[in-house]
Amino acid sequence: xxxxxxxxxxxxxxxxxxxxxxxxxxxxxxxxxxxxxxxxxxxxxxxxxxxxxxxxxxxxxxxxxxxxxxxxxxxxxxxxxxxxxxxxxxxxxxxxxxxxxxxxxxxxxxxxxxxxxxxxxxxxxxxxxxxxxxxxxxxxxxxxxxxxxxxxxxxxxxxxxxxxxxxxxxxxxxxxxxxxxxxxxxxxxxxxxxxxxxxxxxxxxxxxxxxxxxxxxxxxxxxxxxxxxxxxxxxxxxxxxxxxxxxxxxxxxxxxxxxxxxxxxxxxxxxxxxxxxxxxxxxxxxxxxxxxxxxxxxxxxxxxxxxxxxxxxxxxxxxxxxxxxxxxxxxxxxxxxxxxxxxxxxxxxxxxxxxxxxxxxxxxxxxxxxxxxxxxxxxxxxxxxxxxxxxxxxxxxxxxxxxxxxxxxxxxxxxxxxxxxxxxxxxxxxxxxxxxxxxxxxxxxxxxxxxxxxxxxxxxxxxxxxxxxxxxxxxxxxxxxxxxxxxxxxxxxxxxxxxxxxxxxxxxxxxxxxxxxxxxxxxxxxxxxxxxxxxxxxxxxxxxxxxxxxxxxxxxxxxxxxxxxxxxxxxxxxxxxxxxxxxxxxxxxxxxxxxxxxxxxxxxxxxxxxxxxxxxxxxxxxxxxxxxxxxxxxxxxxxxxxxxxxxxxxxxxxxxxxxxxxxxxxxxxxxxxxxxxxxxxxxxxxxxxxxxxxxxxxxxxxxxxxxxxxxxxxxxxxxxxxxxxxxxxxxxxxxxxxxxxxxxxxxxxxxxxxxxxxxxxxxxxxxxxxxxxxxxxxxxx
Amino acid sequence: xxxxxxxxxxxxxxxxxxxxxxxxxxxxxxxxxxxxxxxxxxxxxxxxxxxxxxxxxxxxxxxxxxxxxxxxxxxxxxxxxxxxxxxxxxxxxxxxxxxxxxxxxxxxxxxxxxxxxxxxxxxxxxxxxxxxxxxxxxxxxxxxxxxxx
Ligand code: FES
Numbered sequence: 069x070x071x072x073x074x075x076x077x078x079x080x081x082x083x084x085x086x087x088x089x090x091x092x093x094x095x096x097x098x099x100x101x102x103x104x105x106x107x108x109x110x111x112x113x114x115x116x117x118x119x120x121x122x123x124x125x126x127x128x129x130x131x132x133x134x135x136x137x138x139x140x141x142x143x144x145x146x147x148x149x150x151x152x153x154x155x156x157x158x159x160x161x162x163x164x165x166x167x168x169x170x171x172x173x174x175x176x177x178x179x180x181x182x183x184x185x186x187x188x189x190x191x192x193x194x195x196x197x198x199x200x201x202x203x204x205x206x207x208x209x210x211x212x213x214x215x216x217x218x219x220x221x222x223x224x225x226x227x228x229x230x231x232x233x234x235x236x237x238x239x240x241x242x243x244x245x246x247x248x249x250x251x252x253x254x255x256x257x258x259x260x261x262x263x264x265x266x267x268x269x270x271x272x273x274x275x276x277x278x279x280x281x282x283x284x285x286x287x288x289x290x291x292x293x294x295x296x297x298x299x300x301x302x303x304x305x306x307x308x309x310x311x312x313x314x315x316x317x318x319x320x321x322x323x324x325x326x327x328x329x330x331x332x333x334x335x336x337x338x339x340x341x342x343x344x345x346x347x348x349x350x351x352x353x354x355x356x357x358x359x360x361x362x363x364x365x366x367x368x369x370x371x372x373x374x375x376x377x378x379x380x381x382x383x384x385x386x387x388x389x390x391x392x393x394x395x396x397x398x399x400x401x402x403x404x405x406x407x408x409x410x411x412x413x414x415x416x417x418x419x420x421x422x423x424x425x426x427x428x429x430x431x432x433x434x435x436x437x438x439x440x441x442x443x444x445x446x447x448x449x450x451x452x453x454x455x456x457x458x459x460x461x462x463x464x465x466x467x468x469x470x471x472x473x474x475x476x477x478x479x480x481x482x483x484x485x486x487x488x489x490x491x492x493x494x495x496x497x498x499x500x501x502x503x504x505x506x507x508x509x510x511x512x513x514x515x516x517x518x519x520x521x522x523x524x525x526x527x528x529x530x531x532x533x534x535x536x537x538x539x540x541x542x543x544x545x546x547x548x549x550x551x552x553x554x555x556x557x558x559x560x561x562x563x564x565x566x567x568x569x570x571x572x573x574x575x576x577x578x579x580x581x582x583x584x585x586x587x588x589x590x591x592x593x594x595x596x597x598x599x600x601x602x603x604x605x606x607x608x609x610x611x612x613x614x615x616x617x618x619x620x621x622x623x624x625x626x627x628x629x630x631x632x633x634x635x636x637x638x639x640x641x642x643x644x645x646x647x648x649x650x651x652x653x654x655x656x657x658x659x660x661x662x663x664x665x666x667x668x669x670x671x672x673x674x675x676x677x678x679x680x681x682x683x684x685x686x687x688x689x690x691x692x693x694x695x696x697x698x699x700x701x702x703x704x705x706x707x708x709x710x711x712x713x714x715x716x717x718x719x720x721x722x723x724x725x726x727x728x729x730x731x732x733x734x735x736x737x738x739x740x741x742x743x744x745x746x747x748x749x750x751x752x753x754x755x756x757x758x759x760x761x762x763x764x765x766x767x768x769x770x771x772x773x774x775x776x777x778x779x780x781x782x783x784x785x786x787x788x789x790x791x792x793x794x795x796x797x798x799x800x801x802x803x804x805x806x807x808x809x810x811x812x813x814x815x816x817x818x819x820x821x822x823x824x825x826x827x828x829x830x831x832x833x834x835x836x837x838x839x840x841x842x843x844x845x846x847x848x849x
Numbered sequence: 850x851x852x853x854x855x856x857x858x859x860x861x862x863x864x865x866x867x868x869x870x871x872x873x874x875x876x877x878x879x880x881x882x883x884x885x886x887x888x889x890x891x892x893x894x895x896x897x898x899x900x901x902x903x904x905x906x907x908x909x910x911x912x913x914x915x916x917x918x919x920x921x922x923x924x925x926x927x928x929x930x931x932x933x934x935x936x937x938x939x940x941x942x943x944x945x946x947x948x949x950x951x952x953x954x955x956x957x958x959x960x961x962x963x964x965x966x967x968x969x970x971x972x973x974x975x976x977x978x979x980x981x982x983x984x985x986x987x988x989x990x991x992x993x994x995x996x997x998x
Contacts, residue, residue, distance in 0.1 A: 079943055086951025087939040089886015089926030096885035194871065271890040271898055271985065272952040322952025323986065355891040568950020734946040742949060742986030769895035774984030777977045
């Protein structure tokens, strides 16, 4: 295969429809006779429903029906649960895991503000909301469980009466001998770090449209999801229908970030309403609902300790971790173990002991969001390393230099399983070289030289580092079929669903190179369960690797079929056939060239005969990836802090990263930039705030601050390329990485800026109010 | 009493529709005129996805009632290109990878158009300030797309 497109900065093929306003998102779908749903959601954090009266609501003008749990009891199946430990992991770590059932509509007890209590359907969204307002509910409030640390202790009110405590996932995990290493250490630092609850916040909220055809028993549903096949499986179980009767389409999706990779009540409720009413039904989530009902994320507390030798060598890590999963533990061990598996990152550390408690509380359920447990691990670790450096009088760059793994030390076996149960072995990379590249590109030494003079002038500038090593592209597979049409044009279908990251371009680049056709000949279709029977979806930085590999395999098999047919057509040996720019020819005989279309057409049976080959110009692959591929990066943040106001300005941000081979550089840069933007939000602005009664205080984008171009610095990227041998393309995932390190890098930079004051940052977001309080405490101390 | 007739020019075409007085301008555009390029991200005036040009000035279509736009001339994203030919801003966003999922793109394009109509030679700082009304993961690239257009 010639690499004509792979690695090239081609313009995205999907862009014109976006730019013209012609993209089609779920809320743009309009069907004849369509009605609109709105939800009554619990205003209480924890309360028992004593009575629901929908009479008045149901009688309102334009209202088709109002549904409660009792009305839809025959459809009420438990929502999907994920995250049981795979065998390889369960064999090594013993988890206590409890998961409880959540139904699409609340049955008796509401456990978070935003949980769905009833659904009203009317001829307009306005009237559906009027009906929601007219539903009467009797509530008996119950004690709210809010703080994750106290909730994990004996004596806390219980979320579930049949549980002994509120711990949904508990385990300890050790490698090496941390106790011995701590005893032998010269220096020990410990600190408690908190990572707040913050979320993906796609600008397109969620949405579902469904229509049911009784004549052939088929359900078609459009869903703003990253995981069309998961939604299909969930519906097949909930509706007791065969999967092929359920078509799930993820049309244009306006951002996903993991928020749209969870299983939601609305995924089933809208199809159920469509079946019961016999009419198409639409629900478009509004932002207010999204804040309280779309999955939340992050939110951990770490009590971390590092043990080191006098020379700065880090010997061991001990960590106690709490994770607030919200009211329902739908994701099992996924987030807890992701955090543990990414704690040691680029550091050469052989001893680890972690005790983990994932705790249920009366909050919106958590789900993986861009980084999924990694930003929290990296925040705890990289903040602790800076504390250690400060204690030892070492520069943060120098302590990392002494402890980062070098390329010649890889593959590096951590001696523990990854989350998929396979051995956790860093396959490729050079973390130390990445650090040096980042320091050079950020002109770290220059910054350090300039810093003292600035401080004398009262200018508090700081520089902060954070690095991570990320298991990307979790398996086990993604599906892809590649086929030719009658004109020799190429159709690629895959289970991977785009949420805006440019699949139609990147995947076309892979297929066009394998088949040696012009890029414009390739159409990529994702997010439609009718196009390919099995699939997984897009999350965990997986689609380029998993779908890309399947597209590569399928296109390679299709190429073989084309060559065999062309050999017969051109009366040559298959080995002598070449494909060039959409034409087949006998090598060395340019006059023999015919367009691909001719090969297809000559293969189709005619009255005269069966054709030169079977016209089966289609191949399907389910490339199995052995385990994750390890991407890595070092981030460098430069900040200026105004000690009078506590305002932090980001001056510059640099990412030196390795995602193996790059398919399309601007798309990769865009992924890094977007991740950094969300990480900056986590570092400085964003937080889902609850009061002590479990009431959500951040109910709008006025209360929940997202960064804009104003707050974002120029972001520079340095691409380091250490290809992975774990897939045929040599690539690694890049979707999440940008979001992992900014909280740690920025907090480290702020602490560095304020080093003369001795302020210690233990919590994000570092808001002006928080920072002023820290500065004030130091000044009065 | 709860319905009114509104007349407006959108992208050079005249429309007349009878709508509920509580209907937002965004919903009128999307539901009654089938102009679904105007997107709703928050419906409370923060995200900017619904931005249209109302008599040449950017306006949040989610914060206006349709009846308030009676008699106005509107430009929505569908009216930016000249038939097959993209507007130079659309070309620039395409060339410089100034978008990802495309959801906030229409609002940003219209905000940028109004801005560039008034500031034909803006500075980078002015561009960033202009974009302060649109949180977006594509923001870093957008500021450079607008710069180069
Ligand atoms: S939808 Fe109008 S500003 Fe967000």
